[in-house]
Amino acid sequence: MVEPTPAASSELVKPLPPADFDVARAELGKQLFHDTRLSGDATLSCASCHSLDHGGAEPRVTSIGINGQIGPINSPTVLNARHNFVQFWDGRAADLLEQAAGPVLNPVEMGGDWSVIVPRLQQDADYPAAFAALYPDGITQANTLDAIVEYEKSLVTPSRFDDYLNGDATALSPVEIEGYQTFKSVGCTTCHQGINVGGTQYQRMGVYHDYFADRGNLTDADLGRFNVTGEEQHRHVFKVPTLRNIALTAPYLHDGSQDSLASTVQLMGKYQLDRELTDAQVTSIVAFLHALTGELPASARPAQAMDAGGDNPPAAP
Structure with missing residues (x-):
């Protein structure tokens, strides 16, 4: 029997505001987010690793940076990132501003240099006037990042699930509602809660079983928050990711090791909940997860591909 629509206030999961x-x-930030001139060799933009056509993430195991360098970790989605309590898998950025600043200068990611980037933008036909209209001091590093952050704040994707939480009992199918009940009953909301169905806490990868011993081939990225604090208690601890738009963002986990939602749900059941989920439970939860796919505002997409930018990342090798 399908339960009636819950009152949002009684749920661990909350609707998007x-x-x-x-x-x-x-x-302005939208143009900058898709502008490759922010990278060292003018080949990569923020959208190269956070494609709007891939749920704000990318369709590869780990990111590909400047000069074809292979990054250490799977790129998290930028959609709804404003509702995460910290940014990056290891939480090294306190907010969107710190997050936006990091990849631009990272030599393995965009490899940019603000002493080069700012003059590039100043030579553009439209940017000087656009910046001057919004910022008294025109094109600067701080203003460029501020505009990008404001754009990222707009990347909020309400879904049918939010309608359901807000009282519309018809917003989800009976199968999806049953999946949500399964999601809660097996314990997924222990970690995946709040506005972002995640993004509210840190958690160890492998609470009940040693994921990394079973997987093997340990990397520095697997150390998680330990890389930030150096504290043993933070070894293999990561920010719990949002599940919004999760159906669009394969591959999954920080290491990009899972190709499907079903395998990911099964794996998380074992390592995080100490449960061997049945096929029926996995299927049910996956149905619910598809209901978390939201609608990106039409204004979020660039009007047309720009010579200096574009939404699609370079092809994976």
Whole structure:
């Protein structure tokens, strides 16, 4: 029997609030987010690893940076990232501003240099006037990052699940509602809760079983938050990821080791919940997870591909 629509206030999972952001700065930030001139060799943009066509993430195990360098970790989605309590898998950025600044200068990611980037942008036909209209000091590093952050704040994707939480009993199918009940009853909401169905806490990867011993081939990225704090208690601890738009963002986990939602759910049941989930439970939960796919605002996409940018990342090798 399908349960009635729950009251949002009684749920560990909460509906998305309306997105609040400065429209003009977000519009400028949209152009910058898709502009490859922010990278050292002008080949990569923020959208190269956070493609709007792939749920704000990318369709590869780990990121490919400047000069074809292979990154150490799977790129998390930028959609709804404003609702994460920290940014990056290891939580090294406290907010979107710190997050936006990191990849631009990272030599393995975009490999940029602000002393080069700012003059590039100043030579653009449209940027000087656009910046001047919004920032008294025009094109600067701080203003560029501020505009990108404002754009990222606009990347909020309400879904049918939010309608359900807000009281619309018809927003989800009976199968999806049953999946949500299964999701809760097996314990997924222990970690995946709040506005982002995740992104509210740190958790060890492998609570009940040693995931890394079973997987093998340990890397520095597997150390998680330990890389930030150096504290033993943080070894293999990661920010719990959002599950919003998860059906669009394969491959899964920080190591990109899982190709499907079904295998990921099964794996998380074992290592995080100490449960051998049945095929029926996995199928049910996966049905629910598809209901978390939201709608990206039409204004979030660039009007057309720009010579200096574009939404699609370079092809994986």
